[in-house]
Amino acid sequence: MFIILIRGKEDKGAYSVTTEDDEQVLYLFEEEDDAIRYAMMLEEKGYPEMNVIEVENKMMLRTCDEYNYQYTIITKNDIVIPPNVDHDFI
Numbered sequence: 001m002f003i004i005l006i007r008g009k010e011d012k013g014a015y016s017v018t019t020e021d022d023e024q025v026l027y028l029f030e031e032e033d034d035a036i037r038y039a040m041m042l043e044e045k046g047y048p049e050m051n052v053i054e055v056e057n058k059m060m061l062r063t064c065d066e067y068n069y070q071y072t073i074i075t076k077n078d079i080v081i082p083p084n085v086d087h088d089f090i
Helices: 032-044 057-066
Strands: 004-007 015-017 024-029 050-054 068-075
Touching: 004 032, 024 032, 024 050, 032 050, 032 068, 057 068
Parallel strands: 024 068
Antiparallel strands: 004 024, 004 050, 015 024
């Protein structure tokens, strides 16, 4: 699996989206190309430069479950479109 992080701020956490209920959901991409394409779309919408890294599947899912963090797995058949930038990045 692959996650997206802000380049230079990888220690601050992975990219996630905010749901209508104001909950954070981590995007876990099955395919690297899809993660790269999504990161590029984020940058085109005004997000800072992104970095895609590979993570071990079981470890990532276990970590999300342990910390009760919501996630969704983006498969090669899914289409996701980044939200517009609604805040500043520090």
